[in-house]
Amino acid sequence: MDAPVIEVHDLHAGYGNGLILQRVNARFMPGRITCVVGGSGCGKSTLLRSIIGLLPPRQGHVRVLGEDPYAVDEDARARLLARVGFLFQNGALLNSLTVAENLAIPLRAHTRLPADVCAQIIAQKLALVGLAGTERLLPGELSGGMKKRVGLARALILDPPVVLCDEPSAGLDPVTAAQLDDLLVRARRLLGTTMIVVTHELPSIHTIADDVVMLADGGVRFAGPLADATASDDRHLRAFFGRESAPLGDPPPTLYDALRVDARGAA
Ligand SMILES: Nc1ncnc2c1ncn2[C@@H]1O[C@H](COP(=O)(O)OP(=O)(O)OP(=O)(O)O)[C@@H](O)[C@H]1O
Ligand SMILES: [Mg+2]
Structure with a gap:
């Protein structure tokens, strides 16, 4: 069997004193699209942050393309992360820069290509996502x-072997969301990209997923x-795939409950 492109072993991760992920084990295989699902706040974005070297594990380790992003030196880490495209949940474009300048950031940081070649690559990637010109x-x-x-074009700009997308189609109309799914599938077919896509959208999952990872209770x-x-x-x-009318277990807390708990905690 092929080696996994990304391996998460016994990962414990969190913020401050809190642990969000505990004992997470997952393997992401070459050329496959894995959808990561789970309730809001369960740690999906936290898992992606851990994988791209932004959140050091409290325990366990992460391997990306055979390397541990937390164990290598700064240069090796930068080289490794140049091979991992990331589409942030909010797009994360710099508002004072044009589309082309946003797309040029990874090219400037990781290549020495002349400006005209960069401009060609930027035009190609914008065409790929349907935003030529x-x-x-x-x-x-x-x-x-x-x-x-544009965020996806930036994630793909260096033709990375790995792309991570945090809710690429959340908040989009169904037609645009379907176009984005097609793009991901096309990029995978053309470039053999291994992808991890966080999404709640069932139509997207059925269109793009080879594999599914569901997070719950850390x-x-x-x-x-x-x-x-x-x-x-x-x-x-x-429940998630709609084969049961309502999730079992405790109902989600209401805002009222949350405020009551807060008020008690503060008292
Ligand atoms: N920078 C941070 N500092 C402190 N706590 C954080 C931080 N980022 C996330 N958290 C907490 O970690 C938990 C998991 O957050 P995360 O963003 O990973 O959830 P998620 O599964 O991606 O949720 P969603 O589906 O709403 O995007 C939440 O309880 C959140 O409040
Ligand atoms: Mg999230």
Whole structure:
């Protein structure tokens, strides 16, 4: 069997004194698209941050393309992360820079290509995401869906072997969301990219996922092929994939409950 492109072993990670992820184990295989699912706040973005070297593990380790981003020196880490494209949950474009200048950031940081070659690469990637000719626009002049697509073009700009996307289609209309899914599938087909995509959107999952990882209670509730996830008898998976009318267990706390707990905590 091929070696995993990304391996997360016994990962414990969190912020301040709190642990969000505990004993997370997952393997992401070459050329496959894995959708990471789970309730809001369960730690999906935290997992991606841990993988790209932004959040050192409290315990356990992460391996990306055979290297531990927390164990190598600064230069090796920068070289490693140049091979991992990242689409942030909010797009994370710099508002004072044009689309072209935003896309040029990774090219400047990681290559010595001349300006005209950079301009060609930027034009190609914008065409790939359906935004040819938008180089001179500022992020403030783009719709939410356009910003996401520019973010994806930036994530793909160095043709990285690995791309991580945090909720690429959240908040988009169904047509734009479907176009974005097509782009991810196309990039994978053309470039053989290994992808981890955090998403709640069932149509997206059915379109793009080879594998599914479900996080719950700080750990991995399920990891395996999409077909096994949709056929699973586990009640959380049944609920997620709509084969059960309502999730079992405690209902989510209301805002009122949360405020009451806060008030008690503060007293
Ligand atoms: N920078 C931070 N500092 C402190 N706590 C944080 C920070 N970022 C996230 N958290 C907390 O960690 C937990 C997990 O957050 P995370 O963003 O990973 O969730 P998520 O699964 O991506 O949620 P969503 O689906 O809403 O994006 C939450 O309780 C959140 O409040
Ligand atoms: Mg998130």
